[in-house]
Amino acid sequence: MRTSALLSFLLVPAALVAEAPAPSQGDRVKAERPAVEKLMGELKYPEAMRRSEALLMATRPVFNKSNNQTLVQSCAIFLDLAEAHRLATETADAAGAWEKALEYARTAQALATECHASVKEPFGQTVAYYTQSGVRARQVLVENDARIKELKGKSVLDPGERQELDLVLGVEKEVVDSAKWAQFFQTYLDVTKRESEAYDPLVKVMEGKLKGEAGQVADYKAGKGDKLKWVDAVISSPAYLEAQGDRGGKARWLLRLATLDPQNKKVQHQLDILYGRATAPKAVKKGKKA
Numbered sequence: 001m002r003t004s005a006l007l008s009f010l011l012v013p014a015a016l017v018a019e020a021p022a023p024s025q026g027d028r029v030k031a032e033r034p035a036v037e038k039l040m041g042e043l044k045y046p047e048a049m050r051r052s053e054a055l056l057m058a059t060r061p062v063f064n065k066s067n068n069q070t071l072v073q074s075c076a077i078f079l080d081l082a083e084a085h086r087l088a089t090e091t092a093d094a095a096g097a098w099e100k101a102l103e104y105a106r107t108a109q110a111l112a113t114e115c116h117a118s119v120k121e122p123f124g125q126t127v128a129y130y131t132q133s134g135v136r137a138r139q140v141l142v143e144n145d146a147r148i149k150e151l152k153g154k155s156v157l158d159p160g161e162r163q164e165l166d167l168v169l170g171v172e173k174e175v176v177d178s179a180k181w182a183q184f185f186q187t188y189l190d191v192t193k194r195e196s197e198a199y200d201p202l203v204k205v206m207e208g209k210l211k212g213e214a215g216q217v218a219d220y221k222a223g224k225g226d227k228l229k230w231v232d233a234v235i236s237s238p239a240y241l242e243a244q245g246d247r248g249g250k251a252r253w254l255l256r257l258a259t260l261d262p263q264n265k266k267v268q269h270q271l272d273i274l275y276g277r278a279t280a281p282k283a284v285k286k287g288k289k290a
Helices: 003-009 025-041 045-053 068-094 098-143 145-153 159-198 200-219 227-235 238-242 247-260 265-274
Strands: none
Touching: 025 045, 025 068, 045 068, 045 247, 068 098, 068 159, 068 200, 068 247, 098 145, 098 159, 098 200, 145 159, 159 200, 200 227, 227 238, 227 247, 227 265, 238 247, 247 265
């Protein structure tokens, strides 16, 4: 279960959510994910990328810190949008658009980080308030335990005793409510903190891939760091393509080369062969020696 789904299942009071929200960014991602995953399974990585990019907002929303209600709502929006960018990262990576993938990963990281940073102090104070409230209420119950047992043991109460018992019941309710809301806001803090760190590995992976590729291009002495010459060199050696493993690995590699050099006909030809748009030349059999 994703974070936004977890948060939506938490008990939210009427003061925080006044009415049922319209379909969220998270709902859109959930609805589109099966189609995107189907395209990925069919190795249609560019199509999957375009479909996931359509889920992204044109402009980044503003985090509304006015009150607890807007904090909760903004957090849900930001974490849903971060998840949309995760999907865009995965598809862009597969489609060979590594620079875009890194951009999307960093955006997801920034969204999740801002969410946690925005709720950390106010929700931390709220947790402390409800925790202290619960402690005080329990202390009152402990200090008046004998009297409470006496009141609850009576079958008939006079008006004064009835009022006294009603006060006790109110304190007992405060203990329960304080624990509930302390847990509610603490859960938000825990989840948003976890999410604020969840995109760090994704960013690191994409940075590593780009850095590693740049190193290979730089080390190609015949091309003196020219990425187009490097692309032509590696696509001209069948061993590089075979080293990519299955069709999915080969598609990802070829699409990356096509991103670096869209005009390279050798790359395009290999993509055509891979996707069945062209036929691979038959291997020439060597004749037997006399």
